Structures are given as C-alpha cells and as structure tokens.
Amino acid sequence: MNEQSKQSAEHRRRRPLKHRNVLTRSSRFGPNMTPMVDVTLVILIFFMASASIAGHEWFLRADLPEIQDPDLVTSGFSLPTPMLSADLFIRDEQVFVRGIGDDPRPLQSVIEQIRTMDPDSANGLILGIRASDTVPYWAVVALHDAASSVSMRVAIR
Amino acid sequence: MRTRSIISNEGSGARINVTPMIDVVMVLIVFYLLVGQLAIDRKASIDLPSSSTGINQTQEQDPIIIGITADGSLSINGNAIDSNRFTGEIEGMHTRAPGTPIRVRADRDAPFGVVRPIMHQLRDANIRGVELVTEQRP
Structure with a gap:
C-alpha cells in the first residue's frame, strides 16, 4: 500500500504541468464579446457597402397636363399660365432644343x-x-433639372 | 449536475468556441442573400439619370414605382408587367389609393419614345403629376 502511494506520487510528479492562462481563466467570468464584435463589424461593413452601391436618389416633380382643346382655353375667362415650350430633337447625333430662343x-x-x-x-x-x-x-431630365434650379415648374407633354 | 458541451473539451485543454464562427457565417449568408437580391433588382438595369436639384423627402405613403428599362420593359413596384395591362393596373392602384405618389424610374438611355407613352397612359389614368427618380449629382 505504501509502495502504491509512492508510485502514484511519482506518477503525479511526472505529469506535465497544465498550461493555464490568466486571461482565459478570467474571461469565463464575463460575457464573451467576440461574437458581438464580429457581427457588429460585418453589419457595419454591409451598411457601408450598401450605402455606396445604392447612391442617393432625388425626385424631380413633373406635371402631366391634360391635352386641352384650344377653343376651350380661349373661351375661358381665367388667365392662361405663362408657359414656355421646349421641343427636343436629334440633329447630327446631338440633342437640340426648339422653342426657347429663336433658332434651334x-x-x-x-x-x-x-x-x-x-x-x-x-x-x-x-x-x-x-x-x-x-x-x-x-x-x-437635364432640361427639367435646369428649369427646377430656377424654380420653374415642368410639364411633360 | 454538470453540463458538458460536445464541442468544448475541457479535459484536453483544446477548446474551440464555434459561436463567433456561426454568427459570422449566418450574417454573411444574410449579406449575400440581400446583395443577390439587390443584384437581381439592378439586373433590371436601370441606370438613373443624374440631377443637381430635386427633393429627397420620403412620404408617409408608399409610392408606386414604375420602372422603365432602356429596352422599354416595364415594371410596377419591381414586378414586370406587360404594356397592354399597364394602364388598367395603374388605374386600379390609383383608384384604390388616390394620393399615392407615382415615381418613374426610367433608364437614362431609354429613348423618349419609350417613356412618352407611359406618361400619356398615366395622364389617361387621371394622374396629374409624377416624380422622376434621378441620382444626385455629386
């Protein structure tokens, strides 16, 4: 029996020391922040990426006027709204405008x-x-944008 | 009674915590799903024109978004629609919710010959104004 206890004491001595990390040990007592940090970073990257992909959108308001009978307009008593008319067309693979100014x-x-x-x-x-x-x-849209920049209303006809 | 995790093996000293990996993998999956969906939407390939003016307010009411691609394909709120059914559909939607804003997302390179009939159909459906969607010029 005495021999056995001696052997077991010898065996215990020969066993390698268990590595213990102070930090690992202490982390068991608090919440593990690693998953939260990981997820938060990925979500952050996602929002950053999606923001740059999506871009920023604007809205330009355009009226869709009813086609009116000219006779009805002239017979009415209300004053007509001052209206400029721009006709866009292609000439020599370029966009030209007729109606504002004299020549296209x-x-x-x-x-x-x-x-x-x-x-x-x-x-x-x-x-x-x-x-x-x-x-x-x-x-x-470019013409609409220019008109909106000087507070004109725009109607698509 | 002491609980033991299948993965963690305290006795051996080797401990693999898979929780962060699972979290990250799941978030990545969701990320790719969303990006894939965005890519499909963009595949409808509407390259917006740019403008330096405009409004960016968001109304309480969800708008009706009409998509027009460069080749003239139509969609309402992301669902492709045939041009023959367009007027009836938009008229129905406008009648059900008269104040709903209508936004036109047309491709910058779409010929106006494709956009004009849509505008006329909207006018015929008693819609008196639309919002043209553009991309803010930096």
Whole structure:
C-alpha cells in the first residue's frame, strides 16, 4: 500500500504541468464579446457597402397636363399660365432644343441660358417639355433639372 | 449536475468556441442573400439619370414605382408587367389609393419614345403629376 502511494506520487510528479492562462481563466467570468464584435463589424461593413452601391436618389416633380382643346382655353375667362415650350430633337447625333430662343440650339446652350435666369422672375413659369422618339431620357431630365434650379415648374407633354 | 458541451473539451485543454464562427457565417449568408437580391433588382438595369436639384423627402405613403428599362420593359413596384395591362393596373392602384405618389424610374438611355407613352397612359389614368427618380449629382 505504501509502495502504491509512492508510485502514484511519482506518477503525479511526472505529469506535465497544465498550461493555464490568466486571461482565459478570467474571461469565463464575463460575457464573451467576440461574437458581438464580429457581427457588429460585418453589419457595419454591409451598411457601408450598401450605402455606396445604392447612391442617393432625388425626385424631380413633373406635371402631366391634360391635352386641352384650344377653343376651350380661349373661351375661358381665367388667365392662361405663362408657359414656355421646349421641343427636343436629334440633329447630327446631338440633342437640340426648339422653342426657347429663336433658332434651334444645342441642349447645353439652352441649359446654360435657363440657369442664368433670375429665379424670382422664372418662378411661376411652366416649362412644357416635348421630345421626339429618339431623344434620350437623360436629355429631358437635364432640361427639367435646369428649369427646377430656377424654380420653374415642368410639364411633360 | 454538470453540463458538458460536445464541442468544448475541457479535459484536453483544446477548446474551440464555434459561436463567433456561426454568427459570422449566418450574417454573411444574410449579406449575400440581400446583395443577390439587390443584384437581381439592378439586373433590371436601370441606370438613373443624374440631377443637381430635386427633393429627397420620403412620404408617409408608399409610392408606386414604375420602372422603365432602356429596352422599354416595364415594371410596377419591381414586378414586370406587360404594356397592354399597364394602364388598367395603374388605374386600379390609383383608384384604390388616390394620393399615392407615382415615381418613374426610367433608364437614362431609354429613348423618349419609350417613356412618352407611359406618361400619356398615366395622364389617361387621371394622374396629374409624377416624380422622376434621378441620382444626385455629386
């Protein structure tokens, strides 16, 4: 028996020491923050990425006026709303505008002219935009944008 | 009674905590699902025109969003719709909720010959104004 206890004491001595980490031991007493930090970081990256993908959207208001009979308009007693009319069309693979100014002019020139207008005098005016089939939609929006910048209302016709 | 985890093996000293891995993997799965959905939406490929002015208010009411791609394909609130059924559908939606804002998301390169009939159909459905969706110019 005495021999046995000696052997077991010898065996215990030969066993390698168990590594103990003070930090690991202490972490058992608090909440494990690692999962939360991981998830939070991934969510953060997701929102950052989606924000840059989505971009920021604006809305330009456009009226859709009813087609009126000219006779009814002239026979009415109400004063007509001051209205400019711009017809967009393609010439030599460029977008031109007819109706603002004398001759058809390139879109960019008309946009610059509109942007130089006094917003106080332009306020209340309605710009009616008409475009031929081949005119790209961005050209209509560009003209709309210029008109909105000087507080004009825009009607798509 | 002491509870023992199948994964953790305290006796051996090797302890693999899989909780963070599962969390991250699940979030990544959700992430890819959402990105995949976004990609499908973008596959409808509407490249918006840009503008320097506009309003960015969000109304209480959910808008009706009309999508027009460059090739003239139509969608209402993300659901593809045939042009023959468009007027009836939009008229019905407008009648059910008259104050609902209508937003037109048309591709910047769409020819106006594709956009105009939609505008006319909206006007015929007694809609007097729309909001054109653009991308804010930096």
